[in-house]
Amino acid sequence: MATGSMETALMSDPTAKLPDDILVEIISRVPYKSTRCCKCVSTRWRDLIAHPDHREKLPQLTLAGFFYKIYDLKRRPPDSHGYLSVSGNWCPIDASLSFLPKCEKIDLLDCCNGLLLCRCSKPYPEEPDYLVCNPATEKWVTFPANEWSSESYARLGFDPAVSSHFYVFELVPAVALNWNLKYEYNIEEVGIYSSKAGGWTHQIEWDDPIEIRNFSGGTFLSGVLYLCSYNNLVAAIDVEGNCRFIPVPTLNDARCGPYIYASRGQLYVANYGAAEVSIWVLEDSCSEDYWTLKHNASYLQLFGSSSKEYYGVISAHPEDDVLFITVETTLPGCPYLPYVPLFSESLADGH
Template structure:
């Protein structure tokens, strides 16, 4: 016999507007919330739990969160950097092999694989192969791979690929299994080796895995500087890139560019980073005195809200011989801080720390080791085997 409390609960569920939605529409709604919220949806009622747990729906729902990050090591004497992966969540994610042994085999001395970007479970790498009788490398192509499932796709290079300073990946598994590669090359008049490092990027190439070709918008104009150290993130079909100026460039898949002004900060800015967390775009400003985090209220506006700030003194004490990179957790109000201390002009040591924005508590996580190099690419595993044109 049904108890009064259980009957009342069932009646409330039946009166809920969501009770009138079919399972497919309910899955479509839940698929657009972060991984943490998806887990909470299972606790709403028995029906929601069954919908989220059903095998037919799993590929449509967020199934993972931040598990670790990729990085490189090497000093000024090294010609080639070593690749590494640092796990942050224990053994729940399959072992990640940063050597990418699942890629086609090449003679180690003849090929160099450089990690460029990571987006929603896929990793973008550039393959450079040494030409016969040449002393340096020449870019041959790119590789987009899933380190979790070990599936990969080869992306052909362009005539400008050997001069490329910035290449980024755009991928949203909820929308499509296809991806886009954005290639920013320096202007033709500034491609000499002497100016290569500091050249401003002008030409834009966009590769579509669905079409299998590169497109180069003739009217591409970017009013801000984008260099190899520009932070980026892909969010709702737009690639957001930071710049040395107080601006963010938002580029869509057709090459249309919109510039967003960012809040100015007091003091000299050391770095500016853009991230997506909990379904919102964030901008991190690291100055000589503090670290501040701003949230964009709506993608169609330039209204930023200060979410949090913390003094450099609280994070590092009175140490001056240190630098740091930050990673905002995609699901929680937590910042990962990669603090690098300099012992000499060629020797560094990096420590991982976590900072909770709610409790304002700082904790040491682990020591990363010597001679670590940015960019630190946060990795959210993608367990789905759907990778368009995958090998």
């Protein structure tokens, strides 16, 4: 770096001259909420706070709870949302989202790094809007959906350490009735909305539609949205509209498709079969992607019982080696969206 550039950097960031250990000591003395904001200052601050050597000294990402959908035909509307806290009352939020603008119906779609993605329905014939909000600060922003949005799935991409802007990936299904008279929702098109551009920037059409698992959700990591399918593939779509497919490890007795999640900056896949669950991590190399087995455990080891019940991974902790598993008998599953509060006030163009 030239001398002039170095002087400019030091003037704009007085902490640039501080050694890492001194800066970590300073950050360790601020409240947890402020630590979360510190991660957004620069890549250096973010990496220091997330570094394994500093875990004991610095407050880390804390999973506050789960947003989830409620399906009840006796209710009006029959689908709504709930919130389950897993960390006490350290982070009180308005889980009912009453601070949002009034609309006919709010459909909770996704959660990513502290932001929620919702669809706001309007009286016919008006088209729905998308809404992105921060429950911790009660800030929100809306933008118009496409004409096919009411028939689409959508996923949110957001990384506060990189930008206050977000992306919405809209998945357009081609609905077909298969040979055993069950509907298949194969995704044939993906639209990408950028809050920075203020509009829909990319549109991807797949020659061979792929069936994306609705309840598995999506995982946004390093500018890429990962979606799990029933075809033993993970679809990786970046914010520029580029797409590739990654084969995933499989079990011979797999109960259903794998579950993908991000933890400590890496992508993991959980496969659950008739008697065991296995955890794999995606290793990134220059030539190809490959999976490494990290954990393997039987349900008997985990729960002290056989596989009479249906065990399924619903979520994972973003920073700890913790999986959340449900035991299902007759009730259908539903999406569980892990919520980690974001206390930064910045939400691009938010109210």
